[in-house]
Amino acid sequence: MAKLKLRAIADDKPVKLTIELPAAVHRDLLAYAEILARESGQSAHDPAKLIAPMLARFMATDRAFARSRRASHGATGPKG
Numbered sequence: 001m002a003k004l005k006l007r008a009i010a011d012d013k014p015v016k017l018t019i020e021l022p023a024a025v026h027r028d029l030l031a032y033a034e035i036l037a038r039e040s041g042q043s044a045h046d047p048a049k050l051i052a053p054m055l056a057r058f059m060a061t062d063r064a065f066a067r068s069r070r071a072s073h074g075a076t077g078p079k080g
Helices: 023-040 048-060 063-076
Strands: none
16 A cells, blocks of 8 residues: 555635646646545545645645745744
């Protein structure tokens, strides 16, 4: 069984964005949605629902982004 970086998708109020993806990325999203559904026991998600958690995971694990974000928050005032 593969260990995917994403877990079950939380139901949250979305902000609508319109984007264009290369066809290969869309095919990969479809495949990822199918595998995630099998592993989580949920029904398959719309591939568009995977984009937000994938971006969140990417940003959460990007150390340079985290450092820059901390530095910019530190420069603007107290945390919280």
